[in-house]
Amino acid sequence: MKSRLTALIAGLGIAGSLLVVSTGAVTAVTSPAGPAGKGVCATEATAARTAPVTVAALRAFGDCEINRRFATLTDLSSKITNSKVMTSGHASTLQGEISSTRSGLTSLKATIDSETGIPALKLDIVKIAADYRVYLLVVPQVNLVNGADGTVAAGAKFGDVNTKLAARIAAAKAASKDTTAAQKDLDAMNAAVTKAVGLATPLPAALLPLTPAQYNGGTAGPILNNARAALVQARDQLKAAVADAAACRAALNAL
Amino acid sequence: MSTTREINQVHRQASSVTRLAAVALLVGIAVIGCARHDGAATPAGSTPAAASIQVDQTTPAPAQVADDTAAPADSASPSPSSDAVASDAPAATPDPLDSEINALNNLINGVNGSVSGGDAGTSGGE
Numbered sequence: 001m002k003s004r005l006t007a008l009i010a011g012l013g014i015a016g017s018l019l020v021v022s023t024g025a026v027t028a029v030t031s032p033a034g035p036a037g038k039g040v041c042a043t044e045a046t047a048a049r050t051a052p053v054t055v056a057a058l059r060a061f062g063d064c065e066i067n068r069r070f071a072t073l074t075d076l077s078s079k080i081t082n083s084k085v086m087t088s089g090h091a092s093t094l095q096g097e098i099s100s101t102r103s104g105l106t107s108l109k110a111t112i113d114s115e116t117g118i119p120a121l122k123l124d125i126v127k128i129a130a131d132y133r134v135y136l137l138v139v140p141q142v143n144l145v146n147g148a149d150g151t152v153a154a155g156a157k158f159g160d161v162n163t164k165l166a167a168r169i170a171a172a173k174a175a176s177k178d179t180t181a182a183q184k185d186l187d188a189m190n191a192a193v194t195k196a197v198g199l200a201t202p203l204p205a206a207l208l209p210l211t212p213a214q215y216n217g218g219t220a221g222p223i224l225n226n227a228r229a230a231l232v233q234a235r236d237q238l239k240a241a242v243a244d245a246a247a248c249r250a251a252l253n254a255l
Numbered sequence: 256m257s258t259t260r261e262i263n264q265v266h267r268q269a270s271s272v273t274r275l276a277a278v279a280l281l282v283g284i285a286v287i288g289c290a291r292h293d294g295a296a297t298p299a300g301s302t303p304a305a306a307s308i309q310v311d312q313t314t315p316a317p318a319q320v321a322d323d324t325a326a327p328a329d330s331a332s333p334s335p336s337s338d339a340v341a342s343d344a345p346a347a348t349p350d351p352l353d354s355e356i357n358a359l360n361n362l363i364n365g366v367n368g369s370v371s372g373g374d375a376g377t378s379g380g381e
Contacts, residue, residue, distance in 0.1 A: 038380045085365065129381040136381045140373045147369025154362040161359070164352050228373050235366045242363065245356045 040068050048125075058121040062112040062128060066105050069134045073098050076142045085150040093208050094142055101132050133212040137220060141207050144227045148207075151200035151234045158193040158241055162186065165248050177255040185248035189241045196237035199230045 041064035048061035077098050080091050108127055115121045132138070165186050169179045207227055214220040 085362070133381065143369045143372035147366045147373060150362055150366045150369060154359060154366070157355070157359055157362060161352070161355055164355075224373075228370065231366065231370050231373065235363060235370060238359070238363045238366065242356060242359050245359070249352060249356060 041065050053118060055116060055118060055121060058118060058125060059112055059115070062121065062125045063109060065125070065128050066109045066112070069105055069128070069132065070102065072134055072139065073102050076139065079142060079146070083146050083149070085153040086146050087149055087204075090145050090149060090204050090208065094145060097138060097141070097208075101134060101138060105132060130216060131212055133215045137210060137212055137215045137224070140224050140228070141210060144224070144231060145204045145207050147231045147235075148200040148203035148227075151196050151231070151238060154238055155193050155197035155200075158189065158245070161245050162190055162193075165189075165245065165252070168252050169248075172252060172255050179252075179255070182248045182251035182255075185244045185251055189244035189248060192237045192241035192244060196234040196241065199234040199237070203227045203230060 041061060044057070044061040044064040047057040050057070077095060080086060080094050080098075083091065086094075105128070108124060108131070112121065112124045115124060165182070169182050169186065172182070173179045206223055210220040210223060
């Protein structure tokens with residue numbers, strides 16, 4: 001009887017904690033801002049489109065869209081600060097871009113908040129997206145540069161692994177073991193890493209100078225797309241390199 | 256009043272005797288345990304399996320230690336002390352190279368996350 005009661009209490013405790021966890025997950029999903037907040041300003045957007053259009057409705061929509069971008073910029077800034085792989089130079093450049101974007105949007109918000117004419121307000125609202133390109137340019141820039149730096153950092157780590165595996169192969173060879181398979185795997189690992197690093201290294205230099213004007217002019221989009229494709233390839237090469245390292249290790253273990 | 260005191264004294268004496276006995280028992284167990292450990296250490300070191308590993312990998316085992324000390328952040332201890340550690344526990348220690356290879360997967364996951372985050376379609380929409 002007592003054990004049943006204990007089990008029941010324990011069950012309720014687990015159920016309660018699951019409820020808390022699931023509530024937390026829901027809260028996280030419905031975050032009011034940031035990259036996932038695409039529909040955050042849906043209410044304001046509808047009001048701004050509904051006739052008769054008012055200054056207050058347009059202003060509310062503009063403010064909401066700017067606040068959403070502020071939240072995204074804050075997230076990006078934290079991401080850069082917390083990145084363990086981004087170089088300090090790239091981090092500094094991107095933080096500068098975020099800072100200037102934030103200050104530009106702050107200034108635009110002040111303009112929107114003081115604007116009294118509907119046509120002028122509509123033009124100001126268009127500028128929120130077109131002049132700053134937070135989601136189509138800045139977000140991809142930060143992520144892709146971080147990914148490129150992460151690939152280069154992984155290359156350095158693979159260098160350590162290469163040194164250790166090569167030493168073990170040399171030791172096994174000195175003990176008259178057949179290290180052909182292990183050496184082949186190690187060579188494949190190094191080739192894949194070289195490819196990955198080669199793909200990733202030029203990306204930051206191509207990505208960092210991109211501007212909203214270049215995006216609007218159609219020249220930044222292809223650069224972003226190519227960088228993304230290169231990074232996907234680099235990631236796949238790194239995955240292959242890990243598999244080769246594990247295979248080399250297994251081949252050495254089997255000797 | 257005096258009988259209560261006597262009873263208390265008897266209780267105290269009894270409890271102190273119990274504690275003494277418990278301590279003596281623990282010390283005894285510890286002594287026996289140590290003695291057995293010392294006795295068992297000698298044969299374990301000379302088991303055929305352990306011996307064959309050491310014979311087979313005379314070079315790999317020290318090489319592994321040398322590699323580990325070469326890693327800058329992992330350990331600042333000089334190689335002689337690492338040698339001693341390695342000879343104490345030859346088979347039970349996990350190979351740091353395995354964890355290093357596994358750690359590379361974390362870096363790749365980070366790159367993967369950046370690729371996903373770099374997709375304008377998933378970044379919130381302008």
